[in-house]
Amino acid sequence: MTPNPRTGKRLFQYALTAKGIFIAAFIALAIGVGAELAGPFIAKSMIDDHMLGIERPYFETTSAEQAAEYNGHYYKRGDRFDADESKGSQIQLLQSGRSFYFIDQAVAEPQGERTFLDGQMTIKYGDKVSQYPAQKLSATDLYSFYKPEIPGILKLVGLYCIFLIISIFTEFGKTYWLQSSANKVIQKLRNDVYAHMQRLPVYFFDTLPAGKVVSRITNDTEAVKDLFVAVLANFSSGVIYITGVYIALFLLDLRLGLVCLFIVPLLIAWIIFYRKFATKYNTIIRSRLSEINAIINESIQGMSIIRVFRRQKQTREEFETLNDDYMKHQNKMLNLNAFTTHNLVNVLRSFSFAVILAYFGFGSLSGGTAVSLGVLYAFVDVLGRLFQPITGMVNQLAALDSSMVSAGRVFTLMDEPGEDVTDGTMPRYKGNVEFKNVSFAYKKENYVLKNINFEAKQGQTVALVGHTGSGKSSIINLLFRFYDPQKGTITIDGQDVTDLPKQWIRHHMGIVLQDPYLFTGTIASNVSLGDEKISREQIEKALRDVGAQRILAHLPKGFDEPVVEKGSTLSAGQRQLISFARALAYDPAILILDEATANIDTETESLIQSALEVLKKGRTTFIIAHRLSTIRSADQILVLHRGEIVERGTHDELMQHNGRYYQMYQLQSGSSETSDKAQTQATTPSLA
Structure with a gap:
């Protein structure tokens, strides 16, 4: 099942x-990305x-403000002078090796290879060689020139700390808000899926196992949550971060920023290529x-049957076959991720740095694109x-595809046609x-069912009998x-049931x-x-009316006794009595008994039969017997055979007819008499 293109929408x-x-x-x-990228x-x-x-060039000045003192003179950087402030003679400080040197004149071309020998600074730049008299600065002298820079450095350090604090808070806000919004979205999605499941027609669940429905509501929606939490966080932050990085690269060096653009189309092409294979694997995995x-749900439900008939080995083999296929496709995804994700990022990173080295290296040799050390550091840093967001995005490709496949499965379930739900109710019909x-x-x-015709009036009891599969x-x-039905009509109080909302009709039915x-x-x-409309008194009255008080009296907490796992701790008769009381508490106009006394012992059945004679009054009762x-x-009594009503009437009328009902009754009575006779013989002591 390939994800529908509308899934993303x-x-x-x-x-x-x-x-x-x-x-x-x-x-x-966005604020956090900006604060983080401010660092370089x-x-x-x-x-x-x-x-x-x-x-940079220094000029002699008479003011000590922002100036360095050397040999009784004050020198200030040229970019620190005010517009109306006069400048004296120019000097230059240049580094050669690990030492700095004082040159008492302007230097025409400070860039190039520098050497100091016998009081002369030699600067070689391309084919041009220049020499200047120079004096080596002591540590104290050098510090005097650095001292005016300290306030600016401290200011930048403080600014960096401010951006760092902003980054910390925005990271917390981003993570918290993305998580909380994802939880809110998944809460709504789960509610919608579960609400839609309640609207699906009953026959839908005849073809889709309960375990698969549970998997879509739990596992698949949880995978969609990963999409909003991990995938969305990484991809959205990645896109914003990459955008910010490229802006920074272009600000640092336009041409190199253009060269590095090759990463974006490669990344997009890789995502498309990756998903082509990953979608196929993830569809099978989900x-x-x-x-x-x-199969787990089915095995738990039928555990007693599996053990009684010794089917543990076969059941385990079925499970292992599914689990092996699951692991096989998980390994395919693992191989796909192992061969691609980290390898892709490493290749892109290595290639990008190779481009930078080539660009700066050849540029420095030719003298055409030489840049400052600060620009080089910032460019490499940025x-x-x-590759941090690229790594995050690539690592989330598997989660992205898995989430999209899961979302497609969830929406497929939600696209199943459901029944209309109509609010309100109708007056209790007769x-x-x-x-x-x-x-x-x-x-x-x-x-x-073929051409079925019958009428059941208020207060009547209609029994449906026939062999299995008769309808x-x-x-x-x-x-x-x-x-x-495909043909014919069904009416309640003369009104066609198809003209009434299903919930309204069922509101006055009990089964x-x-x-x-x-x-x-x-x-x-x-x-x-x-149901809040049913009071505690009505609950207890319904239980008493079916004789449950006598049968359930021995339970420690009486009617408040806990019920677990479909009532497995209660007997079949106790469960049936509770089910019967449930139907009666809702005071139905139509009561359906689907062989309600089949699993009840004779004593309990007699209690229910006596209660039924009172409770059936005023209600239309259908009994499948x-x-x-x-x-x-x-x-x-309606006798059905192969979807048709072959006989109808009261018990006495049908017995006089000597038809199919008569034969069925005689067969059951004969079997009962034979069984009773055999039981009597078995319990009679031998006279021998």
């Missing part, structure tokens, strides 16, 4: 939800203007991780700083249900509008499944499901 739209914080982070970043310029000024500035989560010529197929023309559960799925699902919490919270003895009192 949609991520940008999510980033706009925290645009204020992002903008603050980028402003802090300060160093350049310190070297050229102060440390090597004493080689898919395998999702499949690993799915260019070295250029519960008159009618199916008119309903035909339904899960897949194309393979109909599982009983499909009728309930249509009633809940998990699916809609008890054969295998009830309990959520982590307490028994009471599983009855109300956190396999044990026909439990539906003898039903007002209407």
Whole structure:
């Protein structure tokens, strides 16, 4: 699955939800980059203007202010004189070797190779050779010329410290604001994904394992978070930093700045080339991780079955196959990163410094592009700083591609068509249900229900019987509008259900499944499901009405007993009673019992049956039954066979008909009698 080109645009739209914080982070970043890049310029000024500035022309003056004293005379640098201040004779200080020398006259060309011998300073520059009388300065004399520079040096040091403090605070602000804005974006993205998951139709989860859905909501969104935190931080700071570096390079030397521009297209081309391979690997990696989560989830859910049927080896082999493929593609990504990221930066760095050495070297030989030591230091320093953000950007290429692939997977899930969610509710309907010529197929023309017609009036109990696959559960799925029929109509109180929001219809329905699902919490919270409209009194009344008080009385905390891992610490009968109380607490107009007493012992079943006779009054009740003895009192029994209603009527009417229902009932009764007889014989003591 290749990331959709719109993925970047949609991520940008999510980033706009925290645009204020992002903008603050980028402003802090820009200020921090500027403060950090000020360092080389300060160093350049310190070297050229102060440390090597004493080689600039000096003039004799009568004022001691900003002047150096030598042999009873005061000398001040030419650039320190005021406009109206008169200048005396010019002198020059030049360095040769480790010593400085005083020349009591102007030097026409101070640049070049210098040598001092017998009181003469010889300067060779190209083919031109000049000589000047010179005196070697002692340490004390040299210090007197450096002393006026100390205030300027201290000022620059203080300025550097100020920029350093600014850089520290802006780095903190950038990191904090980028992290907090990323957290805010991912919080919204996760909320949106989870909310959309709640809107997805039930049949969507029939084809996508729960582990894969979990992986997209957790792992993939966490990878997207890395995009905003690490990748965005490195790339945005890298772009701003590189821009600042190039501005600094151009300010230092225009021609060399132009030469160094070759790095930018190389970097862009490399990112495109890298992602071409990385996207393919990361797509498989994220898919395998999702499949690993799915198989782990399935194995945990079915651990008891795996152990009972001794399938540990086969399950482990399936997991290892997925894990091996995951590791294989991770190693491919590792090889791609190892062969490229650091190698690329090292090659670019080495080539760039080679260009600088060639430029300055040949320029110095020809005398055409010689620069000051301060410029050279600043240029090397700034260019070295250029590769810090490049290294950060290149190192984040793997995270960038992984994040984009994960974002694509998240948005693919969000693009699945969901059901419309309508706020509000409708008045409690009576519960008159009618199916008119309903035909339904899960897949194309393979109909599982064919021309279904029946009517269930308020207060009636309708039982659906038939062999597995006859269509009983499909009728309930249509009633809940998990699916809609291809043909025919379903009405409640005469109104077509397709004209009503699904949430409104389900608000007045309750269901008890054969295998009830309990959520982590307490028994009471599983009855109300956190609905504030259901009071504690209603919860306890519902539990008492189904006889749960008697069955759950031995629990240490009663109705506040904790429920963990789908109620694994409770018996099947206890879980069913809680599920039954849940349906009753919502006071449904339509009650569906999907073989609700199948997993309950005889004593518990008798409690529920007696409660049902009271609770079914005024409600339309649908019962999916396999044990026909439990539906003898039903007002209407529908016998289904291969998606069609083949018989209908009360228990007595169907028994007199001697049809399919009669045969099913006789078969169950015979099996029951045979079982009871066998049990009696087994428990009767032998007379022999």
